[in-house]
Amino acid sequence: MMMLASPLLMGQAPVNAALEAAALTPVEIAGLTAQQIPYEQPPQTVLALSWSLASQEQGEGPPEEGADEGIGDDPTQENPDVIIVEGEIGPSERDPAAEFNATSYRITQDLDNVFLEPVAYAYRDGLPDPLRDGLGNVVKNLGEPTNFINFLLQGKIGKAFETLGRFAINSSIGLGGLIDIAGKKNIGLPHRRNGFANTLAFYGAEPGAYLYLPVTGATTVRDLIGNGFNQLPLPLIVGKPFNTPEYTIPFFVISSLDERLEVDEELQRIDATIDPYVARRESYLWTRERDIALLKGEPVPPKPNIVREVLDGEIDYGDEELDEAGTDELGTDEAVDEMPGEPKVKPSDAPAIMGASQVNPGAVAITRPR
Secondary structure: OHHHHHHHHOOOOOHHHHHHHHHOOHHHHHOOOHHHOOOOOOOOOOOOOOOOOOOOOOOOOOOOOOHHHOOOOOHHHOOOOOOEEEOOEOOOOOOOOHHHHHHHHHHHHHHHHHHHHHHHHHHHHHOOHHHHHHHHHHHHHHOHHHHHHHHHHOOOHHHHHHHHHHHHHHHHOOOOOOOOOOOOOOOOOOOOOOOHHHHHHHOOOOOOOEEEEOOOEEEEHHHHHHHOOOOOHHHHHOOOOOOOHHHHHHHHHHHHHHHHHHOHHHHHHHHHOOOHHHHHHHHHHHHHHHHHHHHHOOOOOOOOHHHHHHHHOOOOOOOOOOOOOOOOOOOOOOOOOOEOOEOOOOOOOOOOOOOOOOEOHHHOEEEOOO
16 A cells, blocks of 8 residues: 555556546556556647637637738638728829928918918909909910910911911900900800920820929929920010010919918818828829820829819718819810819919828729629
């Protein structure tokens, strides 16, 4: 009995060994030694462990064999409801000078709030509508020579001479452009905006980097260079008084105030977006892409959601069919100034409120697996 007690003091006997010992009679126990007590090693269970970045729903069974080797596999194969968000952090490729542009945007917007907006509202409310519209017509009429030249450069001979006829009619019968006689239905020569920036794009010049500059506003390298030549035809061809400050200063002031009033509603929509700086940039770039596509007779690019929110004032993120810009009676090969259903957007728009972000929304895509 002393020899039997010795192994029991070493620890708890396994269950199967204890049962066998209990089944022995006292005589049998007396004839056994400690080394003769049966002992079996308890079975060891090895659990296969695996992990994955993909979330597992509760209640799923153990992973299949080889599952731990598929960490880099598409997680949507097992869970079709997974939504993948892809994006880039940092300045947009189209906006490499984002930090400078954002600062310029903020400063210009501060100036707009303090000075340009109150002056534009005073100009709108202080002048009778016929007089204010007449001054705007004069500014448009003085831009017709530039439109004419660029239609010629683009090979659009018919539209070039229609523009020249419009300029002749309004400059004479229309009292120097105060009255838009040529645009009335019985004549049917509407205003068609064009410029050297469009001509550069027509012949394949890339837009280059996006810029936001004081006074100029939203632009690109190509548009900045091209628009710099738009005011040269009259001073170079006619000379005085179009090359004197008495002409250039009033022309600049009136055109700036008219453009500020035309985009006032759009600026309010931009202000309501989560990132006004990005909204202004994307609306400008898309509008220029649309203008060039219409000029070349190519399909208009789809309108991004942020642009729809700014230009249309409403948005349905569940609508997969994006609206395309409509065209006027001039056809799809036109550089359009005003199109039905589209707010007027011009390269020298006044700014909206600053809200710069270093996240590139153009590179962020939310996709649902098919």
